[in-house]
Amino acid sequence: MKKGLLNFLALALTIALILITYQSCLLIPESDIHAPVIIKLSGWGASPSEQALLKQVLQDFEETHPQIKIKYELISTQYMDVIKTRLIGEAAPDVFYLDAFEAPFLMSKNVLEPLETYITPEFDLTDFEDKLLDAFKYQDKIYGLPKDYSTLALFYNQKSFATAGLESSPTTWDELLAYSKQLTIDINQDQRTDQYGFGVLPNLARQAYKIKAFGGQLVDQQGYATFATEASLQGLQLVVDQYRQDRSSAQPSDVGTNSGSEMFGQGKVAMVIEGNWAIPYLSTTFPKLEFSTSEVPSINNQPGTMVFTAAYVMNKQAQHKAEAWELISYLTGKEGMQKWTSTGFALPTRKSVAATLGYNQDPLRAAFVAGIAYATPWQAGEHLPTIMSSFDNQFVSAILGDQSLEQAMVRAQESANQQIKANE
The missing domain is CATH 3.40.190.10 (Periplasmic binding protein-like II)
Incomplete structure (x- = not known):
């Protein structure tokens, strides 16, 4: 009799827990259950037109990647000081701009995520200008993908x-x-x-x-x-x-x-x-x-x-690295890069995009394209x-x-x- 009572009480407690869990789920909006992952992106200041172009490219990314939302932060002054401080405090963005000028220091400090494991053959790494890609290599690892150059x-x-x-x-x-x-x-x-x-x-x-x-x-x-x-x-x-x-x-x-x-x-x-x-x-x-x-x-x-170039890099402490890579691969992929460089604010680091846009024939930009062959990084x-x-x-x-x-x-x-x- 006592054993039966205990079994009954255990069953009743289980049912109660199920009901509480079910009711809690009803209180959570469906949008929260399927809330997109937020990726924080930081970059330095640029002209209003260039900022508007970046905003449009990021919107295009979000439309094709509804599970990811981008929170962009413009760091207008003392950019690298801010980034370094946040890296020390483990508060840096998931993805951020990194100038080739500053890259050797950060690459040597083990604060950036190596990208080799994310790069697939379809990404076509050989399409990048070697001189620009090499600027973000350290000890045989790739820590950044160049977004543009001049x-x-x-x-x-x-x-x-x-x-x-x-x-x-x-x-x-x-x-x-x-x-x-x-x-x-x-x-x-x-x-x-x-x-x-x-x-x-x-x-x-x-x-x-x-x-x-x-x-x-x-x-x-x-x-x-x-x-x-x-x-x-x-x-x-x-x-x-x-x-x-x-x-x-x-x-x-x-x-x-x-x-x-x-x-x-x-x-x-x-x-x-x-x-x-x-x-x-x-x-x-x-x-x-x-x-x-x-x-x-x-x-x-x-x-x-x-030659001056900058890359998108990933914070080694990023919580959502797969989604951070989705952003980097889009922005430095053929489609994203063509959108970003199509207005001529910057030159594409991918040879195929440069050929498509025809900057080597542009009266004002052909000299810049020609210079990449002998430029000093x-x-x-x-x-x-x-x-x-x-x-x-x-x-x-x-x-x-x-x-x-x-x-x-x-x-x-x-x-x-x-x-x-x-x-x-």
Whole structure:
């Protein structure tokens, strides 16, 4: 009798639990039961038009992937500082932009998810430009897929060229120097230069290919700065001499502007070396400006330019890695990349997409596409931020004549290497 009562009570308790569970389920909205996975994506600031384009591409992704929602965050200032802080605090986004310039440091810190296990043959990894993909490889692993890129090219003012009787763009640096003298003018004869021939940006990101032109190197095999050699100085001396002796070049600050694109657009300089990003800026901000582009003039018979790229990477602590990969594979896949680069804000890193969009035949973008074959990637190991800071500070002083180029570069190299050793 007692055993039967116990069995009855156990059965009653089981039924009660089933009823409670059933009623709880009725209280949960169906939308919550099937709620999509939220993937957090972070990137840096860009023009309003570019942000609108990214928003559209993300909406297209969500339409074809209803089980995933993207929460995009724009980090407008101190981007890498914010990302590094959040990685330390395990609060970083699932997917985020990573510049090739900063990639070696993060790839070496075991905070990024290797992507090999996610990549299938159908993704067609061989379609990427090797030089761009290699920027996100570390110890035989792939940590990022390049989303777009830009090289540098020469922009020149068509009206200024016509006025000076110049029929074509310079193809060598000697020609560029000669053209710059012809294009530097004082319209009102008041000892004030109204137009300089060339606009110069003295930062290392624009000078590294000049260091290589005569056989110099930015860093050695151990990652220490080594740009103060005689070979490196030859390329940099061209910049100093043009500014100080020829007086045919100007920095943005000399003419009251903030960038190379702005001083070119305002007609303060007739030529400037800029990235692909300058095309939409100039077309929008200075719609009446007539300009053309050509490949960067060769130095010492060596073709040279820089290439800048960024990748989508996955946080190693991401909670939904399969869904994070779905986003990365879409944005860097053929369909997503074509949508992203179709307006010309950026150039596609996939060769098939570039061929489809025909940028190698575009009058303004063909020079940028051609440059990828011989460009110097803006990447040089974990310590490049330190090296860049030391270089930029001292190179400007050499241009202004506060010290000789050799003295400035020796100081910059020693300062950089001291900081690198102190942080090891």
